[in-house]
Amino acid sequence: MSPTRSEFFQGVRASLPIVAAAAPFGMLFGALAVDNGLTVGEAVLMSATVFAGASQMVGLELFGASIAPWIVVLSVFAVNFRHVLYSAALGRRIGLFKPWQKPIAFFFLTDPQYAASEARADRKLALTMSWYMGMALPVYVLWIVEAYIGGVFGSLITDPAALGIDFLLPIYFLGLVLGFRARPNWLPVVIASGLGSILAFYTVGSPWHVSLGALAGVAVAMLLPPQSPEDGEIAP
Numbered sequence: 001m002s003p004t005r006s007e008f009f010q011g012v013r014a015s016l017p018i019v020a021a022a023a024p025f026g027m028l029f030g031a032l033a034v035d036n037g038l039t040v041g042e043a044v045l046m047s048a049t050v051f052a053g054a055s056q057m058v059g060l061e062l063f064g065a066s067i068a069p070w071i072v073v074l075s076v077f078a079v080n081f082r083h084v085l086y087s088a089a090l091g092r093r094i095g096l097f098k099p100w101q102k103p104i105a106f107f108f109l110t111d112p113q114y115a116a117s118e119a120r121a122d123r124k125l126a127l128t129m130s131w132y133m134g135m136a137l138p139v140y141v142l143w144i145v146e147a148y149i150g151g152v153f154g155s156l157i158t159d160p161a162a163l164g165i166d167f168l169l170p171i172y173f174l175g176l177v178l179g180f181r182a183r184p185n186w187l188p189v190v191i192a193s194g195l196g197s198i199l200a201f202y203t204v205g206s207p208w209h210v211s212l213g214a215l216a217g218v219a220v221a222m223l224l225p226p227q228s229p230e231d232g233e234i235a236p
Contacts, residue, residue: 004130011134018112018139021171025053026146029060031154033147036060040151047147051107051140054079054210081211085218086114093117093127101129108136119179185224193217 026047033043038060050056055076062072087106097105113136117127180186197213204212 004128007128007130008134011131011136012138014116014131015135015138018135019142022053022139022143023146026143027150027154029053029056030147030150030152032057032150033060034151034154036063038151040148043147043151044144047144051143052080052083052110053143078211082111082214083109085214086111090114090117093121094132096126097129097132105129105132105136108133108140110136110139113139115179185221188224189217189221192220 029047030040030043033046033056034040038046046056046059050059058079059072059076062075086109090105090109094102094105113132116135117132120131121127177190193213193216196216197209200212201209
């Protein structure tokens with residue numbers, strides 16, 4: 001097997017936990033979209049073009065309200081502002097990408113895609129386009145398929161919370177955060193992000209708490225002195 005093909009399938013294997021964790025939410029979006037007046041085709045189109053679960057949920061909620069379009073755009077931007085930070089950080093890692101490949105990579109940039117890319121770089125493995133797309137494509141394709149399934153069959157599941165499937169993705173994200181616990185100043189940054197998000201949620205409200213919590217963590221990371229793993233950080 002060629003190195004390019006091998007890296008692609010490494011990415012596919014890395015995508016499997018994400019596919020499993022995100023499936024309930026992809027189907028939930030499809031179901032909610034149809035319940036809010038969208039057709040199945042429109043729900044699928046939104047998943048294919050936006051490809052951001054939280055933003056799709058926020059947009060879906062706001063589309064049905066009698067509010068100005070700029071508020072919808074600003075709210076979606078608030079939810080996805082963290083991707084500006086992701087892109088800036090990932091830009092250091094994709095030196096092997098060709099110029100035309102970078103916009104494609106940024107389109108497929110999601111929370112787990114960013115975390116897995118950073119983890120791969122921490123292991124001193126090359127971040128290639130083959131690996132990146134091997135991970136991104138299964139998540140993207142199945143996200144679209146899940147929107148279709150949810151739109152068509154979503155009414156059969158009346159209460160996802162009763163089955164516990166709504167908790168799969170938070171557990172996965174918690175695992176992503178813990179995976180970076182060997183990073184310098186990890187704990188104070190996580191605490192600052194969590195407290196900042198909670199404070200913003202109860203003062204400013206959703207969806208701004210997502211981005212404001214992230215900015216709180218960034219601010220603390222900038223203020224803290226640099227550390228090395230030998231300074232007492234927890235080993236992975």
